[in-house]
Amino acid sequence: MLHVVLWKWVQPGFREKYTHDHVNALADAIKKNMVGEKFRIICVTDDPSMINMDVDVYPLWTDHSTTPNISGKHLPSCYRRLRIFDPATQKDMGIAEGDRIMSMDLDTAITGNLVPVVRRNERWVGWAVRGTRHIRVFNGSLFMFTARDFSELWTEFDPKVSPAQALAGGFCGSDQGWLSFKLARRTDCAGWHYPQVLSYPRECSRHQVLPNGSAIVCFHGKRKPWHPDVQRISPWVVKHWRIPDAVQNQQRSA
Numbered sequence: 001m002l003h004v005v006l007w008k009w010v011q012p013g014f015r016e017k018y019t020h021d022h023v024n025a026l027a028d029a030i031k032k033n034m035v036g037e038k039f040r041i042i043c044v045t046d047d048p049s050m051i052n053m054d055v056d057v058y059p060l061w062t063d064h065s066t067t068p069n070i071s072g073k074h075l076p077s078c079y080r081r082l083r084i085f086d087p088a089t090q091k092d093m094g095i096a097e098g099d100r101i102m103s104m105d106l107d108t109a110i111t112g113n114l115v116p117v118v119r120r121n122e123r124w125v126g127w128a129v130r131g132t133r134h135i136r137v138f139n140g141s142l143f144m145f146t147a148r149d150f151s152e153l154w155t156e157f158d159p160k161v162s163p164a165q166a167l168a169g170g171f172c173g174s175d176q177g178w179l180s181f182k183l184a185r186r187t188d189c190a191g192w193h194y195p196q197v198l199s200y201p202r203e204c205s206r207h208q209v210l211p212n213g214s215a216i217v218c219f220h221g222k223r224k225p226w227h228p229d230v231q232r233i234s235p236w237v238v239k240h241w242r243i244p245d246a247v248q249n250q251q252r253s254a
Contacts, residue, residue: 002039002100002118003093003147004030005084009046009060014076016224020050020251021243022106025226027055028244029110033215037115042093044084053250058093069174070163078140078175079163085154087147095147102144105218109200109225109241112215117196123149124183127218128191129199133170137184140176141218142197153182192216200225200234210236 006026008018027041031054041055048057064079083089084103095101102118124145126138156162157178166181173180183189195211198204200219210217217240223230225241 001096002037002102003095004039004041004102004104006041006043006055006104006106007045007078007081008043008051008106011076013074015222016107018106020047022226023055024050024052024251025241025243026104026106026108026110027052028242029240030104030114033110033112033114034118035113035115037118039118048252050251050253052244053252056094057252061089064157064159067159067163067174070167070177071172071174076174079157079159079178081140081175082154082157082178085145085150085152087151090147097148099147100144101147103140103142105141105220107219107224108141109217109219109237110215111198111210111217111236111240112213114215117192117215118144120144120190122188122190124186124189126179126183126189126191127197128184128193131170131180131184132172134180134184136191137171137180138176138189138191139199139218139220140173140179141220142192142216143179150183153179156182200230205230205234208235 008023023043042058043055044058044060046060061083063083067079069075069077126143128136129139131137166177169181171177171180195213197216198214200217201221219225225237231237
């Protein structure tokens with residue numbers, strides 16, 4: 001069983017506000033491109049209202065919510081997401097031992113068949129990219145692992161020590177810095193690569209057509225798939241990112 005985990009919370013002072021529309025649009029695209037797979041979608045959130053009923057919701061925890069991004073206080077802090085590696089939390093979310101967990105950012109466009117993306121047998125698969133100081137780092141926008149594995153990513157994280165430790169090792173970002181510090185140099189951790197998973201700012205923003213075989217485009221950075229200027233510059237975004245009809249998708253009330 002695959003559990004696709006999405007995240008939505010309000011982060012004061014951050015330039016982008018994520019809403020139920022972003023959850024519903026991504027969930028709808030996942031469902032359309034995951035034909036034949038057994039899966040469920042879970043949104044960990046501080047506000048479940050208006051999220052479609054076919055998305056399970058789980059209350060957002062406060063652990064590490066005040067730990068600033070070591071790479072810059074103006075950047076988003078996602079250390080709280082590390083609790084997804086806690087076996088007790090997984091169990092409470094209805095995730096059984098041996099199940100697969102895929103974490104995906106909301107600023108993601110699904111552009112093709114997801115079945116080859118999720119049919120990977122490695123204990124860990126992350127979006128592998130070249131870093132500024134390392135040949136491989138894992139971007140936090142997308143990763144997948146086996147439930148109950150890698151619990152040390154949660155238990156060994158110390159908010160007073162671990163962020164600086166990761167940064168000193170040449171791994172930037174909040175949770176992704178810690179994930180890369182612990183996993184990027186391990187030979188038993190695999191990665192998705194071009195063109196299956198793409199970076200919008202690095203690989204797509206200047207192109208009118210996506211490369212063959214693309215399945216996921218990550219909009220890490222300032223530009224998001226719902227921004228009008230992005231949809232104007234990259235017309236293919238309109239085809240792959242759209243808000244589903246609320247009339248056909250029953251939503252939760254506040």
